[in-house]
Amino acid sequence: MTLTDPTIPQRIVAALHNEILSDPIEALADLLGIANIVLLTRRSIWNFPVGIAMVSLLGYVFFQQRLYSDTLTQLYFLIFNIVGWSAWLRHREPGGEVIVATSSPRELALYIAATAACALSLGYFMSHILHAAFPYWDATVASASIVAQLMLTWRRIENWLWWIGANMISIVIYPLKGLYLTAALYAFMMSLSILGFLAWRRKLLAQHVDRTALAKA
Numbered sequence: 001m002t003l004t005d006p007t008i009p010q011r012i013v014a015a016l017h018n019e020i021l022s023d024p025i026e027a028l029a030d031l032l033g034i035a036n037i038v039l040l041t042r043r044s045i046w047n048f049p050v051g052i053a054m055v056s057l058l059g060y061v062f063f064q065q066r067l068y069s070d071t072l073t074q075l076y077f078l079i080f081n082i083v084g085w086s087a088w089l090r091h092r093e094p095g096g097e098v099i100v101a102t103s104s105p106r107e108l109a110l111y112i113a114a115t116a117a118c119a120l121s122l123g124y125f126m127s128h129i130l131h132a133a134f135p136y137w138d139a140t141v142a143s144a145s146i147v148a149q150l151m152l153t154w155r156r157i158e159n160w161l162w163w164i165g166a167n168m169i170s171i172v173i174y175p176l177k178g179l180y181l182t183a184a185l186y187a188f189m190m191s192l193s194i195l196g197f198l199a200w201r202r203k204l205l206a207q208h209v210d211r212t213a214l215a216k217a
Contacts, residue, residue, distance in 0.1 A: 029057035030185040041196035048085035084153040118143035160197035
């Protein structure tokens with residue numbers, strides 16, 4: 001089978017259909033994942049309870065597939081969804097939407113360094129101790145997601161860029177493990193992450209205009 005094989009789309013659809021029937025837990029987690037990203041693009045605090053349900057289900061799915069760093073990442077997400085829920089409650093506009101912030105150059109440098117260090121150390125551990133599948137790629141996704149979740153908790157707009165990078169890698173590695181539905185979810189989530197970044201950027205610019213107008217008043 002080659003990339004020009006006309007039966008590839010049919011095979012992908014058939015694989016997705018079979019996966020939905022064979023693993024309804026993953027299918028439900030994927031639906032919750034879509035809802036979670038949509039709520040995040042709207043800066044709705046309701047993304048957190050949806051996210052808690054999603055990461056709990058995905059943690060189970062990843063553990064079954066021996067994607068241990070992803071499993072640990074879901075536990076981390078569970079904790080930081082609770083922390084983020086509390087943090088966002090303290091930084092909302094009257095309409096309920098969260099206030100967007102941006103990172104300083106120093107913060108961005110720290111985020112990049114933390115992602116790289118975490119990916120290398122976690123990848124080594126997963127490769128030599130747990131013998132996980134795709135250890136370094138898996139660890140990179142986990143590390144980028146960990147940093148992105150921190151940035152999300154602190155309402156930093158750059159969190160979307162980290163999610164986009166993690167999603168790009170996920171689109172490649174999950175089909176290799178037979179998780180076609182999850183790979184399709186991450187492809188869709190990457191599109192939503194791009195839209196989320198643009199939406200948060202518009203809000204950030206609007207906040208700047210509002211502060212400027214208030215300062216001149």
